[in-house]
Amino acid sequence: MTETINFPAASILGYPRIGRRRELKKAVEAYWAGKIDAATLDAAAKQVQLAGFERLTGLGLTEPAAVPGTFSYYDQVLDAATHLGAIPARFGQLLDAEGQLSIDGYFTLARGNAEQQPLEMTKWFDSNYHYLVPEIGPETNFSVTSQRIVEEFKFALANGVQTRPYLVGPVTFLLLSKASDGAPEGFSPLSKLAELLPVYAELLQNLAAAGAGWVQLDEPALVVDGEFSTDELRTALETAYTTLGATPERPQILLSTPYGSLGELLNNVAAAPVEAIQLDLFKGELPAEPAALASALQGKTLVAGVVDGHNIWRNDLAAAAAKLDVLKAAGIQLAVSTSTSTFHVPHDASEEVQLDAQLRSWLAFADQKAAEVVTLASYLADPASAESAIAEATGVIASRAQAAGVRREEVRSRTAALGAADFQREAYAARAEAQQQELQLPVLPTTTIGSFPQTGEIRSARARANKGELSSDQYRELMQDEIRRVVDLQEGLGFDVLVHGEPERNDMVQYFAENLEGFDVTVHGWVQSYGSRCTRPSILWGDVTRDAPITVEWAAFAQSLTEKPMKGMLTGPVTILAWSFVRDDQPLRETANQVALALRDEISDLERAGIKIIQVDEPALRELLPLRKAAQADYLDWSVQAFRLATSGAATGTQVHTHLCYSEFGVVIDAIDALDADVTSIEAARSKMEVVNDLENHGFGRGVGPGVYDIHSPRVPGEAEVTELLRTAVEHVPARQLWVNPDCGLKTRGYAETEESLRNLVAATREVRAQL
Ligand code: GLN
Ligand code: ZN
8 A cells, every 4th residue: 555644534526527617528529520639638638627626725625635536538437437448349449559548439439430329328326417338248358448547646646636536436337337239148247346356456556656545436336226136236345345455555445425325235335445435424314323333434434425416505514514423423533525526516606696696605516515525624623613604504594594585475375285186187088089189180190309400590599689689579580480490391291290399498497497486597507417518407496486478479379380289398397307406495396396386387378379289398207216216106206296287287188298208117117107198208219119018018008109210319210210110119009099209309400310300200100000
């Protein structure tokens, strides 16, 4: 081991890596577009890292290893894969003569190339961040194929900061991986653990040789009820850390476990032969038996994650201090950290100067969280030193409870008065009949999911309107022109149910946030969604009301252009919550019901304006599913109820659609059924229509539109390909239930490929209809 230094009293688990002004995003995209060279990209990446070091040390993370080395060009799971040699054979030879992966090879795995699809992307725990899924098979030959984290450590050190390098830990890495295509049935990546460990050990040694005192191995998979039993996880944990702990000449190890409680594994993690463990004590519970934990820890440091890394609210420092007191009283050696990496939140709340000062005072973005951690560390050292900071935080939180708009009695009395009937529509059979009378749709009706390509003209019109360069009338006219084009296009192509194309929406959640009370939006509040893609979640801070109709004018205009039914398009309550920063001062159920009531009012206004089909998108239904099974039933209950509350005011003859973006149905199919939507569209093309098996087994009895083409790439599906998928669908689901639609909205596509794809979709539908 290198020189032993204590774990820093104050630290954060990770820091945003896109840059305060999304500098990394811009540099990476410029590099992909061939506008800058690799050296310029490298310089931009270094600037982003340096700015972070400077900021965090300025905020008081001054001890060695307090600043986490969590920079990434694209994704932390991809980083692990590319350091460990988990490079799928299907990409051919991506390594250079020294067996190292270049930055181009790295981006190839992330983005694919002409021959190969990129690594699959999926959600990181219960967040809206997406990681790349490593592919591991018996053939995977682990070795150190990148020294980037070592180089980054050296770079920081040369600039006066000893960081704490970060790697996804070995157990989590394998649990997040999937079996490669060629792997035999039943192969599990976890079976490669013993082969993987020596490569981790080598990286640890390289880091120690470069001077790293601490390294962070992140094992969030240990807080999830997944495919493996607790015993299997315990065995994997023990295998991994017994080996890594015994590595000679390594840095000290922080084993971090963000995103929830370890449950039965707590004392096993505590006893792991490493020097510090981190617990999520914000979302996770305080250990029930601190004395037992203290003895399992055997003197190692417990890094108490008492500051929430995942949401933006100012920490209740008094509550956090009370947790620290309990652990301290048990004789545990403590340090303070965030519960998770702060890359889930934007950089700096103080930059949101346009926000009401009172609202701003309630917020803590990444920089404010670093300061909170420093305050709590000083509390541990000397409670009196933090007294005034704690009192201030307590005062701010109290002011939040009292502030105008946080509680609106008219909203409260409405949610309090809800009864079973408010969540229930008439029986489906009666609805189906009334709707068919109303709509007269052919078998296999064709439709799209809502958005049409968001062209450069649309974006620039919105930007000009925001700057005041276009009047609201001029903006409306431009959007109406676009809607007219989209309606004409769909009529020309022969679609049965039309959409207006959503040109007026910047984003499917922010658009509603901007038009509802109880929300605010930020200017610089970007967070990474995946790779270079960032989102700017809205802030849901108060009781939600709808002052005026939001979508009705657009929908009515679109309907006026056609005899065909026009779908009204809304974002559902669960998705609005999932993709915003949501108030933490009341149960999500209450907040979801408030949003649902606003949508319910919108739906009746749409009906009054003559709209007969209303789609309420819930692509995030699966995302918020709790990581622990014990908590899932309650979540599924409130999320389904909120959707039903939003939609069950619709008349019997109004057809309610919903749209879900993923095809992993297993755990949530009952919930999807319970939404009681008349028609559900889902992603299916990438999984070659496999979802129809689930639907068939489940006996799904209402309308369903399994997507017949993948909108995530510009590739145009051939007519024969769509025909084939439809035939598969018809074999499993009665034709009278089936709808034909793409996988998702078309906003990220261009018009050329969209038109051609949709033409093939309609032609394939006609062919299959003719044979029914
Ligand atoms: N109606 C939305 C659209 O078409 C749905 C987007 C989504 O599911 N993410 O863009
Ligand atoms: Zn979708």
